[in-house]
Amino acid sequence: MRPSLYEYAGGEAAFLALARAHHERCVADPMLNHPFSKEDMNPLHVERLAGYWAEVLGGPPRFSEQLSDHSSMLRMHAGNGPGMLELGPRFVECFVAAADDVGLPDDPAFRAALRAYMEWAVADVNEFFEPDATVPAGFRMPRWDWDGLVTSGRD
Template identity: 45%
Template sequence: MQTVYEAAGSADFFLRLANAWHARVMADEVVSHAFSHGFHPQHSHRLAAYWTEALGGPPVYSDSYGDETSVIRLHSGNGPHEDMDRRAVACFDQALADVGLADDDPVRKVLHNYFTWAATTTMSRYQRSAEDVPDGLRIPHWSWDGPVGETGSGGADSRPSAKGP
């Protein structure tokens, strides 16, 4: 039984996906606004490490870059942005095609579900202020069946289930 991370092809796949998604959002007139203040020069590598950890791979993001609190604070305090979220998901779906995942690939479906959930739930939770984000959040994990454990809480330390196609 494979994790989503393993079924997707591991770290190289997620770096290709992060690069493809970043290129798509930078070309989108609405979503690119989120990057107008600038972004880390290693954004795609960090994003790939985050997705890797969330989807059953090694905890590279937590070990090297930060925790969920730091990620959520970067995405907080911007008010509601449903249109931007929808467009970010559309860019993600296009990036999935860019990296060669067919429409009927089960990995594509689970990645779409994960990204949609993350964009519209965890990354949008603290619309008023980044100061509202509590300390000690851990990266939520995602399995073939969706969120694992108490996602986004300080107690979420379970690894994704080993289900797979």
């Protein structure tokens, strides 16, 4: 039986390193810099992001048990306008490059699953880009594995 993507990546430490590297790349990117360099950004953003990704990709349910649910994450990113649609591909590229930066396994199936997840996640967030977007309550954490989306959390 295959390990989860979380386990294959290297667990909690790997996701924390990935979230740090991704955040650094986003801050350094001229187009992504603005949303990632806000003064009011939560100082635990990187740790929360790591926990979120870890849970979605097969890790323990720490994010949903200790912090929030998928609806709350979507609400944080909702209403940012159509300009956010342009940033999605850059966000994905920073994620893929961050996986290289931290030395995640370069197995093609693993990397394809990571990219596919992030492309799906960006599209999921962008469903609520309209300034007056309302995110329904109660979306559970999505789940993603080697074969793709297991549950969107909306079912």
